[in-house]
Amino acid sequence: xxxxxxxxxxxxxxxxxxxxxxxxxxxxxxxxxxxxxxxxxxxxxxxxxxxxxxxxxxxxxxxxxxxxxxxxxxxxxxxxxxxxxxxxxxxxxxxxxxxxxxxxxxxxxxxxxxxxxxxxxxxxxxxxxxxxxxxxxxxxxxxxxxxxxxxxxxxxxxxxxxxxxxxxxxxxxxxxxxxxxxxxxxxxxxxxxxxxxxxxxxxxxxxxxxxxxxxxxxxxxxxxxxxxxxxxxxxxxxxxxxxxxxxxxxxxxxxx
Amino acid sequence: xxxxxxxxxxxxxxxxxxxxxxxxxxxxxxxxxxxxxxxxxxxxxxxxxxxxxxxxxxxxxxxxxxxxxxxxxxxxxxxxxxxxxxxxxxxxxxxxxxxxxxxxxxxxxxxxxxxxxxxxxxxxxxxxxxxxxxxxxxxxxxxxxxxxxxxxxxxxxxxxxxxxxxxxxxxxxxxxxxxxxxxxxxxxxxxxxxxxxxxxxxxxxxxxxxxxxxxxxxxxxxxxxxxxxxxxxxxxxxxxxxxxxxxxxxxxxxxxxxxx
Numbered sequence: 001x002x003x004x005x006x007x008x009x010x011x012x013x014x015x016x017x018x019x020x021x022x023x024x025x026x027x028x029x030x031x032x033x034x035x036x037x038x039x040x041x042x043x044x045x046x047x048x049x050x051x052x053x054x055x056x057x058x059x060x061x062x063x064x065x066x067x068x069x070x071x072x073x074x075x076x077x078x079x080x081x082x083x084x085x086x087x088x089x090x091x092x093x094x095x096x097x098x099x100x101x102x103x104x105x106x107x108x109x110x111x112x113x114x115x116x117x118x119x120x121x122x123x124x125x126x127x128x129x130x131x132x133x134x135x136x137x138x139x140x141x142x143x144x145x146x147x148x149x150x151x152x153x154x155x156x157x158x159x160x161x162x163x164x165x166x167x168x169x170x171x172x173x174x175x176x177x178x179x180x181x182x183x184x185x186x187x188x189x190x191x192x193x194x195x196x197x198x199x200x201x202x203x204x205x206x207x208x209x210x211x212x213x214x215x216x217x218x219x220x221x222x223x224x225x226x227x228x229x230x231x232x233x234x235x236x237x238x239x240x241x242x243x244x245x246x247x248x249x250x251x252x253x254x255x256x
Numbered sequence: 257x258x259x260x261x262x263x264x265x266x267x268x269x270x271x272x273x274x275x276x277x278x279x280x281x282x283x284x285x286x287x288x289x290x291x292x293x294x295x296x297x298x299x300x301x302x303x304x305x306x307x308x309x310x311x312x313x314x315x316x317x318x319x320x321x322x323x324x325x326x327x328x329x330x331x332x333x334x335x336x337x338x339x340x341x342x343x344x345x346x347x348x349x350x351x352x353x354x355x356x357x358x359x360x361x362x363x364x365x366x367x368x369x370x371x372x373x374x375x376x377x378x379x380x381x382x383x384x385x386x387x388x389x390x391x392x393x394x395x396x397x398x399x400x401x402x403x404x405x406x407x408x409x410x411x412x413x414x415x416x417x418x419x420x421x422x423x424x425x426x427x428x429x430x431x432x433x434x435x436x437x438x439x440x441x442x443x444x445x446x447x448x449x450x451x452x453x454x455x456x457x458x459x460x461x462x463x464x465x466x467x468x469x470x471x472x473x474x475x476x477x478x479x480x481x482x483x484x485x486x487x488x489x490x491x492x493x494x495x496x497x498x499x500x501x502x503x504x505x506x507x508x509x510x511x512x513x514x515x516x
Binding site (some may be wrong): 022143149151152154155158159160161165170173174176190245248249250251 | 289297310313314315332333334335337338339341343345346348349358359362363390391392406407
């Protein structure tokens with residue numbers, strides 16, 4: 001029992017050392033003026049508490065998550081598009097060059113143009129996140145559809161399924177594990193793009209919180225914002241993985 | 257319940273370049289399967305026997321010749337010719353019950369009736385109590401039972417089986433062969449069907465068939481056709497069984513020895 005606790009604690013040793021080093025540098029190496037650039041951990045924790053109690057953190061987090069959600073919903077259009085590309089060669093031939101043209105352009109490169117198109121606010125942010133989500137989901141969906149075991153499709157055909165039934169009942173399900181991988185990557189990329197979009201083109205959200213705090217030199221708030229982004233990004237990924245484990249218990253067997 | 261006729265069937269896979277030559281998989285294959293007959297297509301791997309079965313199902317088109325079922329050429333795949341695949345091809349996201357019901361759903365059979373048909377087929381292959389399991393929770397033998405039940409549930413005219421027991425371990429294989437023999441011996445009209453089995457096992461062919469078509473190595477041609485008239489259930493230790501096995505083995509050796 002105790003040894004198990006110790007073993008777990010040992011894995012956190014380096015983290016503890018780094019935190020201690022941070023505290024030491026901030027308290028004992030930096031002088032009063034440079035300390036504002038790297039406040040010690042306890043100050044950051046206090047700042048986090050303040051932001052949580054005042055509701056500020058939740059407000060900004062809510063705005064960011066809503067943007068991610070809206071953009072992600074639109075990005076799910078890539079699933080039917082990807083299925084069509086994976087299934088019909090003619091569709092892939094036409095759509096693939098377009099995708100290959102657009103995909104290498106990082107979502108962040110769209111920020112200036114998107115500000116001109118949509119102005120500052122939700123739509124512009126959502127557009128950037130949408131771009132971040134769309135391509136990973138699309139690419140994985142196409143690969144998933146192409147990787148569907150051919151005999152599953154044959155089995156369905158000889159049991160009397162038509163093409164739409166095959167796409168809906170067989171191909172979509174068989175490709176689902178890989179589509180979910182795309183969703184995980186897409187949400188991650190979207191989340192990163194979101195923060196970048198908010199840094200320059202928003203009046204709310206975690207990216208805005210960070211940038212706004214910078215202008216008033218509240219580095220403690222900046223760090224709280226950064227940490228929140230990290231924790232939420234991690235949590236999103238975990239939630240999906242857990243959902244997959246519960247809702248698609250068969251998918252592990254499929255992937256082996 | 258159908259007559260299958262294969263007439264001068266050819267299958268040529270075109271090559272795609274100097275290092276990828278065209279392959280003639282089947283050449284001038286002709287034979288017939290009578291109504292409610294169990295026919296085995298016997299041959300070594302690579303003789304095109306699976307290709308032949310896939311063409312009978314309608315998944316691939318012949319390069320020459322034709323396949324007739326009750327006088328009509330085979331077109332698209334349909335439940336009238338259902339297939340049991342070597343690696344089962346069960347839908348991993350469906351339970352045993354849902355897998356078996358899939359074809360019934362596609363046939364738009366009312367839910368009430370589906371339940372009865374599923375239950376009957378579950379019982380036929382001895383899977384009572386496993387209806388709500390997922391394929392990954394089943395052993396290989398059980399998966400193949402589900403696959404057979406799923407193919408039989410749609411009440412096909414012809415049941416096509418592609419090395420259905422090849423992926424099983426030896427013990428499970430002989431058990432499944434025995435059970436298949438038992439299912440065939442039953443007089444249930446829902447089981448009395450024209451059946452075509454592709455296999456490389458001489459024992460399996462004799463154990464189950466009324467009629468064995470022996471194919472040559474690539475390109476596959478009909479080497480011989482043998483009627484098996486041993487009484488059922490058959491035993492591998494029966495002297496007639498052993499004699500027939502030796503006869504077929506000699507036939508196959510004739511064919512394969514010079515190539516080694």
